[in-house]
Amino acid sequence: MKASLLLVVFLLLARLAQAGPVTPLNLLTAQSQQKVKVEARALGLGPDKLRCVLTNLTGQELKLRVPPGLHFAADDAGAQDIFTFEQKLLVLAPGASKEVPLWAFCMEQHDYSPRENGGYALQGLAGKGLQPLGDSLQKYPGLAEYYGQMFVWSLSDGGSLREVSVDSKLLRGAKNVLAYIGKVTGRAVPRARASNDNRPSVKTFSKRATLLYHSPTAQVATLKVYDTDGSEMYELLKDRRLTPGVVHYTVGLNSIVDIDETPVYTIRLLSPSGQVLKEVKVDANTSEQVTEPEKVVFNFPFEVKNLTRNARIRVRLTDGTLVEEILERKYLPPGSFRMQLFFNHLYPSGTAFVAQLETADGKVLSKQPVVKVEEAPVPAPAAPAPAAPARRRR
Numbered sequence: 001m002k003a004s005l006l007l008v009v010f011l012l013l014a015r016l017a018q019a020g021p022v023t024p025l026n027l028l029t030a031q032s033q034q035k036v037k038v039e040a041r042a043l044g045l046g047p048d049k050l051r052c053v054l055t056n057l058t059g060q061e062l063k064l065r066v067p068p069g070l071h072f073a074a075d076d077a078g079a080q081d082i083f084t085f086e087q088k089l090l091v092l093a094p095g096a097s098k099e100v101p102l103w104a105f106c107m108e109q110h111d112y113s114p115r116e117n118g119g120y121a122l123q124g125l126a127g128k129g130l131q132p133l134g135d136s137l138q139k140y141p142g143l144a145e146y147y148g149q150m151f152v153w154s155l156s157d158g159g160s161l162r163e164v165s166v167d168s169k170l171l172r173g174a175k176n177v178l179a180y181i182g183k184v185t186g187r188a189v190p191r192a193r194a195s196n197d198n199r200p201s202v203k204t205f206s207k208r209a210t211l212l213y214h215s216p217t218a219q220v221a222t223l224k225v226y227d228t229d230g231s232e233m234y235e236l237l238k239d240r241r242l243t244p245g246v247v248h249y250t251v252g253l254n255s256i257v258d259i260d261e262t263p264v265y266t267i268r269l270l271s272p273s274g275q276v277l278k279e280v281k282v283d284a285n286t287s288e289q290v291t292e293p294e295k296v297v298f299n300f301p302f303e304v305k306n307l308t309r310n311a312r313i314r315v316r317l318t319d320g321t322l323v324e325e326i327l328e329r330k331y332l333p334p335g336s337f338r339m340q341l342f343f344n345h346l347y348p349s350g351t352a353f354v355a356q357l358e359t360a361d362g363k364v365l366s367k368q369p370v371v372k373v374e375e376a377p378v379p380a381p382a383a384p385a386p387a388a389p390a391r392r393r394r
Contacts, residue, residue: 024065024089027054028124035062036092038122040072042082042114045149045206048101050084050120056092063091066100069134071107071126075119078250080111083126083152085137085144105149109157110234112208112252129155129184136180140173142166146200147174150256154181162256164192165201202256210290211249211267213278214346215242216322221277223249226266233265239272244324246293246344253282293344297375300355301338302366308332310360315343315370318352326355340376 030036037055050072056062066088073081082104092098106113107126114120125131133151137144143151143166153159161181164174174192182189211223223237236251253265262284269277300313311332315323324343345351353370 022063024063027064027066027070028122030062030064031122036064040120040122042072042074042104042118042120043116045082045104045106045113047103049114050082050102050104052100052102052122053097054090054092054100055097056095059094061091061093063089065089066102067125067134068138069125069131070102071123071130072104072120073123074111074114075121076115078111079114079118080106080108080252080254081123082114082120083107083130083134083156085134085148086141087138103144103148105152106206106254107152107156108252109153109159109254110236110252112250113206113254129181132180133177136173136177140170140177142170143173143177146202147177149204150202151177151181153254153256155184158185159256161187161190162202162258163190165195165199166192167198168194200259203259203261205253205255205257205263205284207253207265207282207284207286208288209251209253209267209280209282209286210288211251211269211278211280212246212291212293212346213249213269214246214293214324214344215244215277217244217325218242220272222270222272223251224268224270225251225253226268228264230266244326246346291346293346294349295342295344296353296370296372297340297342298355298370299338299340299373300357300368301336302357302368303336304332304334304357304365306334308359308365311365312358312360313339313341314356314358315353316356317347318354323347323353340373342375 027036027038031038035056035058037057039053041051043049043051054064068085068087070084071081072084084102084104086103088100088102090098090100126134130152133155137148147164150159150161154161161178164178166174171192171194178189178192219242220239221242222235222239224235225233227233251267255263257263264281264283266279266281268279271277309331311329312325313327314325317323323345326341326343355368355370356364357366358364
């Protein structure tokens with residue numbers, strides 16, 4: 001009996017030895033085979049800022065490998081896509097979920113940083129030569145903390161490279177990464193040198209800023225970003241058609257700067273002639289505080305005695321400054337009118353406005369103070385009439 005039991009144990013051990021260790025399943029393969037559900041949200045950029053919840057959709061235990069070099073796309077079209085370089089190994093019980101924190105870098109330099117709890121979708125391995133960079137950063141994690149973002153932007157956005165100063169233990173890795181980037185981009189790369197004090201040579205500047213502008217009339221505008229010296233860095237929007245009203249632009253200001261640099265950037269909205277319509281300055285201490293426009297609903301009764309061409313209803317300040325052209329009519333027939341209109345503005349609460357009916361040449365036909373009222377409710381659609389009863393044929 002004992003001999004038989006020993007034989008069974010021996011055979012089981014032999015079979016296990018033949019099977020060998022189980023190779024973890026690549027997360028991308030598991031996702032494509034619908035074995036794992038991947039849900040991701042971002043808390044910003046940096047260590048452990050991307051939180052991935054992995055759910056085992058099978059009835060078996062899964063050993064998974066999260067590879068380096070993954071591309072996650074933002075649900076928000078204006079937010080940056082992100083790139084991860086860390087490898088993670090984990091085991092998921094049948095039907096179980098586990099949160100995996102990952103380190104994320106920005107892949108789109110001119111978009112804004114992820115919003116709090118912004119949703120992300122796993123797209124696969126990153127392109128533009130980034131996936132091999134992920135392998136290198138996984139191998140040399142000490143490079144990622146200070147230079148990872150610079151390396152990513154150099155590949156994804158053509159960003160410039162600056163001298164790399166690292167611990168002597170990381171010097172070989174830094175040279176290898178720079179050589180790889182030079183090979184992929186065809187650009188000259190700076191040197192890497194050993195540092196005695198382990199002080200990095202650069203830092204990452206990343207801010208999200210908002211520009212609000214009240215356009216009084218329909219016009220064309222261009223949005224540009226300027227550096228500390230006033231030189232144009234890049235153009236975000238060119239010859240964009242603005243309708244009358246408040247426009248809202250959210251801009252990502254992201255750059256690699258010298259470790260001791262204190263940059264100040266300027267966002268400018270410009271007319272076709274170069275006139276500055278609105279500008280916002282941004283530095284490291286700028287906080288994103290957005291003043292929400294105030295909505296003003298008002299009634300505007302008026303009377304027209306003669307046929308009027310190109311009539312306009314305009315809201316102005318009491319000193320005559322045009323706030324917004326609200327309505328334009330090519331022809332306005334004689335008669336009495338009562339309109340409920342509205343506009344949004346960025347002036348201090350309590351600012352006095354006047355509404356005017358004007359001709360194209362500025363002649364005032366009617367003028368009265370703007371008095372804020374409650375917006376008239378939108379009437380509910382009428383219920384359909386009941387169908388007539390069917391009649392028998394005689």
